[in-house]
Amino acid sequence: MPPATVDLTEAARFVQLFKISGATATKQKPGYTAASRAFTVGGLDWLIEFPYGGSGNWIMFRARLISKGSGGVAASFGCRLVDPSPQGLVVDSPVEVIKSSIFYENRSLDVCLIKWSDLESSRHRKPKDDCIFVQCALTVLEPKDAVAWEAAEDAVASVPSSDLHLQLGELLRSQKGADITFVVAGEPVPAHRSVLAARSPVFMAGLFGDMREKASAIVEINDMEVEVFKAMLRFVYTDTVPELEQKGEQATLMAQHLLDAADRYGLERLRRICVEEMCRNIGVDTVATTLALAEQHGCSELKSRCMKFILATPGNLHAVAATEGYKHLEASCPSVLTELLNLMVKGNK
Template sequence: MDGACTNVTDAARLVRLLKVQGFSATECMKRIGGPDRYIPSRCTVDGYEWEVRIHPASKRGTDSTNLWVSLLLSLCSRPRESSVEASLACRLVHPSRILETFQEGSAAGTFSYAGECWHRVFLRRRDDLEGYLKDDTLTIQCAIAVLRPLPVPRIPAEEVPVPSSNLHQHLGDILQSKMGSDVTFLICNESFRAHKSILAARSPVFNAQFFGEMKEKSSRHVVIMDMEPEAFRAMIHFIYTDTVPELEKQEEVLTAMAQHLLAAADRYGVDRLKLICEAKLSRGITVDTAGTTLALAQQHNCSQLKTKCVKFIVSTPEVLDAVLATEGYKHLEASCPLVLTELLKSAHGRNAEA
């Protein structure tokens, strides 16, 4: 069966030939009441400094009669991470066949701090080195390998397309089908069925009516006074779907609907809908609508809409005169006489600037 090959590790490797000249004289380096002495050789592998320690006359275990040639690997640098993995492989090199292995040993370990050594590699007894010495020189080939783990290969995940939220569509379907409705509103001989929990979640006024101490708490029929059925229907639709299709109609129809809908939204505390209506009205102020829109803004605490209406009305003497002649201004005089003072002050200020 064919299969793919994947490298999961990498390694930095260094091979060196170490020569111990005057080998016969190293027998005096045997241990006498303490650790045996060694010959150091330093090198750098993978950015770390290492020391290979050659012990030419060391004891091995319980063998007290023979001396061995052994080597140790020591880390001289601090690990970049918590530890570093490394190994030491050694072999004696015959003078006549330099690349052929006649005696080999290896040791590997984890180095956690500078100065740490790992298992000793024993090559051969000193008495068995005949043939490996030339001119009283012993040659040892050492290979140091430092393990470098590769990042775990990751298969890039195919992104699963997630459709946009359609919660408003499902809630709109529930409103349309009237499935599970538990309250009916009566407005001007028209009825609207809805769900108390959804209305209460979106309106603090409905929440107080249905889950507070008001009389509608247990009632399944609620009569709404002083509201246009179309505005109430649009508000209920917004509560379920967070959309207002009625505000996408022609400008003349839009202004009237936005005015009625703003009043309904303010009445039931549907603040987002109120702001949407306020924004729509502020972009469509005309001579014919300025008076009624200003009265609406005053009555329902729409400060930004009110400011825009006042600025429009006093923008020029011609606009002011035209607004004063409309039915909307007469409605403003009758319903909000206090706002007229603000109009006069703004007009006077504009004249003073001119």
């Protein structure tokens, strides 16, 4: 039986594949730098940069620490050319460079990967569009104290939090494997049948039942705004609704539209999220349309809160009655106005 292993150090790692199109043409624009989005490794924020023209005769990549007030961070930065074909990605490239350094705020580390002259004949360069693929890896050393070393043998590794929502969100964003396209207000929106069916009983019936969409790869939706449909899809894939994190009326308007979508596709959790959002943000400009929706969708709690807001003061009632939403309420749900009148009469007794 082999001896127990004790980790003396811990490290966090970030790996990203970059595509450089028109690689050799970048030599003609020295002084310009392309940069990745900021990412977090070891609790610190970093960038990976590609300086056009590189360093003299070399193609160069750069790792930069951008976290404020940080310093004394040990990290290594490695780059390697890869063949993007399915066969090439599984074979280690002989063109690989790894360097390490101590980083401080805004300190960078350059890796000279390959000479421009060698790139011309490299199998990793695709002559058709003069592109190369470079895999960059940043590893940040995280110190481990002596107490942790002593307890390592008995310790159980903590289970990382689930990132399923991030993975499914990336699947939606990348559109990889999409097997159905919704055309919403003329705009195509690709998606995945299995994900939709797993989350919505309506999609399950529509895509895998006897309804007409079963065999169709394109489904037209003409009675919903495309941004609302995309927000609903994002919820289906990630169980989150970032659109409702906006402040004020915009979030309420989106919640109103999404409530319609949630009821239409049987998304009960999304329905509850929208109701909660509207309950928190009842105001003069939106309360009448929210009340109409509450009546139409059977949201008794939301309906009660809207009525209490309208009848709270005479000023509220007069202000709401002057809005376009009140006209909509009057036309679509006249019975609600009768209820309001009865409550107002009872309150005056």
